[in-house]
Amino acid sequence: MIVCFVLVTLVFMAVRLVPGDPERNAIGGFDGTEQQKEEALARARQDLHLDRALPIQYLETLRSAVTFDFGTSFQTQQPVTTVIGDRIGSTLRLALAGTLVIFVVALPLGMIVGALTNGRRRALDVGFSGITGFLGSVPPYVLGVVLVYLFAYTFDWFPRTPAGGWTDEVLPALAVGLGPALLLARVVRVETLGVLGQDYMRTARSKWLSPVRVYLRDVLPNVVAPAITIGGVLFSSLIGGAVVVESIFNRNGLGRSLIEAIQLGDYPLVQAIALILGVTVVVVNTLVDIALAAVDPRTMVRT
Amino acid sequence: MSRAFGRRKRWLATLLGTPTGVAGVVLLSALVILAIIGPPIWGDAAVKSDFLRTLRPPSPAHPLGTNGSGQDNLARVLVGTRLSLLMAAGAVAISASIGLLSGALLVTVGGRTQRIGATVIDTWLGFPSILLSVLIIAVLEKGRGAIVIAIGLSIAPFFARITLTSAASVVGLDYVAAGRLLGLSRRRIASRYVLGTIVDSLVVAVFSMFGQSLIAISALTYLGFGGARSGIESWTSIDWGSVLNDSVRNFRDQPASVLGPAIAIALAGVAFGWFGDALGRSLNPRLTVRSIGGTPRLTTPGETA
Numbered sequence: 001m002i003v004c005f006v007l008v009t010l011v012f013m014a015v016r017l018v019p020g021d022p023e024r025n026a027i028g029g030f031d032g033t034e035q036q037k038e039e040a041l042a043r044a045r046q047d048l049h050l051d052r053a054l055p056i057q058y059l060e061t062l063r064s065a066v067t068f069d070f071g072t073s074f075q076t077q078q079p080v081t082t083v084i085g086d087r088i089g090s091t092l093r094l095a096l097a098g099t100l101v102i103f104v105v106a107l108p109l110g111m112i113v114g115a116l117t118n119g120r121r122r123a124l125d126v127g128f129s130g131i132t133g134f135l136g137s138v139p140p141y142v143l144g145v146v147l148v149y150l151f152a153y154t155f156d157w158f159p160r161t162p163a164g165g166w167t168d169e170v171l172p173a174l175a176v177g178l179g180p181a182l183l184l185a186r187v188v189r190v191e192t193l194g195v196l197g198q199d200y201m202r203t204a205r206s207k208w209l210s211p212v213r214v215y216l217r218d219v220l221p222n223v224v225a226p227a228i229t230i231g232g233v234l235f236s237s238l239i240g241g242a243v244v245v246e247s248i249f250n251r252n253g254l255g256r257s258l259i260e261a262i263q264l265g266d267y268p269l270v271q272a273i274a275l276i277l278g279v280t281v282v283v284v285n286t287l288v289d290i291a292l293a294a295v296d297p298r299t300m301v302r303t
Numbered sequence: 304m305s306r307a308f309g310r311r312k313r314w315l316a317t318l319l320g321t322p323t324g325v326a327g328v329v330l331l332s333a334l335v336i337l338a339i340i341g342p343p344i345w346g347d348a349a350v351k352s353d354f355l356r357t358l359r360p361p362s363p364a365h366p367l368g369t370n371g372s373g374q375d376n377l378a379r380v381l382v383g384t385r386l387s388l389l390m391a392a393g394a395v396a397i398s399a400s401i402g403l404l405s406g407a408l409l410v411t412v413g414g415r416t417q418r419i420g421a422t423v424i425d426t427w428l429g430f431p432s433i434l435l436s437v438l439i440i441a442v443l444e445k446g447r448g449a450i451v452i453a454i455g456l457s458i459a460p461f462f463a464r465i466t467l468t469s470a471a472s473v474v475g476l477d478y479v480a481a482g483r484l485l486g487l488s489r490r491r492i493a494s495r496y497v498l499g500t501i502v503d504s505l506v507v508a509v510f511s512m513f514g515q516s517l518i519a520i521s522a523l524t525y526l527g528f529g530g531a532r533s534g535i536e537s538w539t540s541i542d543w544g545s546v547l548n549d550s551v552r553n554f555r556d557q558p559a560s561v562l563g564p565a566i567a568i569a570l571a572g573v574a575f576g577w578f579g580d581a582l583g584r585s586l587n588p589r590l591t592v593r594s595i596g597g598t599p600r601l602t603t604p605g606e607t608a
Contacts, residue, residue: 153558240431
């Protein structure tokens, strides 16, 4: 809550700090008759609440943030909420698919490698840390470019331009999700090794419980908690990755709109998207804390 | 004399003791050499346009093909090394000085202010740095200077956090109290006792952040925040992000050209991380023992193991 308030304040100050008249910047590329221009200027001034005294401007900005009324986009002359409504779906799909990649790759991979390397298979162990360490630090946009080169151009498995349908989602999701997934897999492996060393695992084995049952019932719940802990950090990097990756894959999402809006000086849109993405990150971080408390009650003491 | 020599030998041995350490040292030296000799050698080739040979596929003369203006893609990547490294160095210098100063200030003040400051830093850290930096660029004028400042500001909390955490853990120790009792000046305690012990983790952070900011800066120049390309181009305005932008725009016609800048950015980012880790191990061997299964933590002489 406080963080959201701080965010609004920062974005408010940012728009005021822009060199030159924000409203003149804003309609710089607007063509039309003098009168239309004057009207657009007046509307811009009103949208940014520039026709009032500073404290009032601030209160108005706060009010519009609470009521989700962000004014009119300078570029398209549509309400900002409409523009965002058109584009948020693409970003949401990317974020969800990316999160899916993170957990679907990281949990099984980390657990399997952990189970296989439990004191054995040194080569696999070294290979695993080497590969995950390398690929995990390749930035999403570079990974995206290489994935497109490999799977859309060299092998022709995926469409080169958005074709509609689920195939559009695969490469972007891998681009934003694979790096965090591999880093998480390393954590999961270490946690799995830790769990496998516990006494209750020896008990479970001595009772001849089936390995599958042991891994699902005893190991999985114990590695989920640390996975969720860094899940918040990973989500934040996923949103950051999406901002750049969307423009690589020509997706009409919020991140790409933000970049375009900044380059065109479309401040109502910048303000709105920055708030939405920022608040999402903050909310997810809070949810992570709550989920963590639900999965692992011990963490409650800390918070 | 011989003891000092032996110590240095051991230091080098730890630095080169792991495969990633060796790779980091080799790659990093290659990058620095390339940044120095690259522009004089390939500078002309990188900007020489040949409008009869635009968007050519890879060939012996142009191993990565040519771009939309008929310039050699490989030469542009090689020449871009210098600007990419310089911009990253600028960003790290800004963020390290801001982070170090604010972290040190918070430790000195202590108490409630320190707790509030720590919360601010953590919130700042949790926010996607790319989002923060594009917002800062929105405020500043577009251009490479703005990018460096924006990245510098958005990774500054990282240095502040490290300073705060490691300095706070040192300040409470007995030997600092002993120094104070001996009547040493605050400045001497701060520089010899506290800074001297946390400098290892700061050096490691500088290198890993160098890689991070290189990646982030390339992302921003890729997105076109580096300023428009003017008519007559000189090699001083080429960096990996702008080369990548160029290649991605021509993806359909000449896909192979994206590999040059993509590999350069990825390798450089990884190399700095590897080098930083190896350096950390050799500066403070105890760091490795403690870092298993968690974040690296600095142990200090006064701490019981």
